[in-house]
Amino acid sequence: MKVKLTTTLLSVIIGNTAIATELWYPGSMVGLRTDGTVGFVLDGNPPSDDDLDNNGVLDDGASVILNDGLNVDSEALGAAAGIDLSGNNFDWYINFRIYDSDGIFSFTENFDDSVRFNVSPIVSNIDDTSRGAAGPTFSDTSWNSRTYANYDFSAGPGGGWFDVTIELDENTGGAQSAGGLGIGFYNGSSTSLGDFGGIGYDAAPEGPAVIDSDANGNSFGASITIPEPSVPMLGIFGFCFLILRRR
Numbered sequence: 001m002k003v004k005l006t007t008t009l010l011s012v013i014i015g016n017t018a019i020a021t022e023l024w025y026p027g028s029m030v031g032l033r034t035d036g037t038v039g040f041v042l043d044g045n046p047p048s049d050d051d052l053d054n055n056g057v058l059d060d061g062a063s064v065i066l067n068d069g070l071n072v073d074s075e076a077l078g079a080a081a082g083i084d085l086s087g088n089n090f091d092w093y094i095n096f097r098i099y100d101s102d103g104i105f106s107f108t109e110n111f112d113d114s115v116r117f118n119v120s121p122i123v124s125n126i127d128d129t130s131r132g133a134a135g136p137t138f139s140d141t142s143w144n145s146r147t148y149a150n151y152d153f154s155a156g157p158g159g160g161w162f163d164v165t166i167e168l169d170e171n172t173g174g175a176q177s178a179g180g181l182g183i184g185f186y187n188g189s190s191t192s193l194g195d196f197g198g199i200g201y202d203a204a205p206e207g208p209a210v211i212d213s214d215a216n217g218n219s220f221g222a223s224i225t226i227p228e229p230s231v232p233m234l235g236i237f238g239f240c241f242l243i244l245r246r247r
Contacts, residue, residue: 017207019228020052022126026221027200029066029096030058033084037091039171040141042116044091046165050225058224065222069201070094071113072168072182075175081201085175092168096199097125098220101212103153106186107138108196110146113177114169115139117149121157125214126210126223132157141183143171144178148191161214185209 032047038179047063058065069080078085098105109115116119120134138149153159166183168175176182181203184196187210197209200220211219 020225021083021228022223023051023226024069024126024206024218024221024222025219026063027069027192028222029070029200030063030096030222030224031066031083031092031094032060032063033090033092035087035090037089037169039089040114040169042091042114042139042167042169044169047092047095049095049223052225052227052243054226056169065224065228066094070183070199071201071203072175073177073180073198073203078176079103082111085170087175088170090170090175092097092183094166094168095164096220096222097122097128097161097163099125099212099214099218100187101159103157103159103162104151104187104189106148106150106188106190106196108146108148108181108184108186108193110144110180111168111182112174112176113143113171115147115183116165116167116169118165119151119152120163122161124161125218125221128163128223131160138206141169143173146180146193152189157210181206185211187212 030047030049032045034044037043048058048060050059052059065080066082071077071081072085073084077087107117117138118188120130123129123131135151140147181196183199185199186195197203197206199209202208213219
């Protein structure tokens with residue numbers, strides 16, 4: 001009696017698995033306008049930063065990538081920057097990441113109607129893992145008074161990258177600066193308007209804000225989640241067929 005052993009191995013590629021990664025958009029921000037909000041209450045929704053089909057449009061269909069700065073000095077200038085300030089009872093929720101070498105910096109605002117700032121230290125421009133406690137939330141619900149939000153992280157996580165959220169609320173009437181620079185940034189501590197500049201644009205007459213740069217030359221922008229090139233995952237199903245034949 002002769003026994004013949006035949007082994008068959010069937011390897012099957014079961015598909016491609018997309019792994020998400022972060023794409024840096026220098027000088028950009030992400031924003032979302034929420035309509036039908038309550039006036040003088042900062043109750044807008046945060047924007048999406050996902051572009052998982054990698055088509056340059058954020059996946060929720062409503063959030064936008066803003067590439068022309070945070071210019072809300074007038075309704076017309078806002079519209080030119082992609083920030084629609086027309087109408088009543090809406091909120092804009094704007095997010096970006098900014099680098100500051102010593103962790104001491106400030107914002108100013110004179111937006112009609114309300115504004116809120118939130119700042120958190122993060123690992124890098126494309127890694128939003130926390131590296132320390134967030135700064136205090138700053139809010140202003142006065143429609144026509146200039147205010148300043150100063151942040152000092154020097155005694156804690158120190159300088160580095162920071163995640164910044166700026167929320168703008170409109171009740172009724174005009175939605176824009178109530179006078180001068182609508183939203184500005186300064187890479188130090190200040191309550192003097194002359195120190196501040198436009199974030200991502202050349203404000204008049206203040207000019208653009210001076211923002212520090214990291215070792216790679218990055219200063220501020222947005223991090224968008226996209227898929228990495230697909231990685232084939234090899235699923236191996238081994239089917240061993242023992243064929244015994246008697247002769």
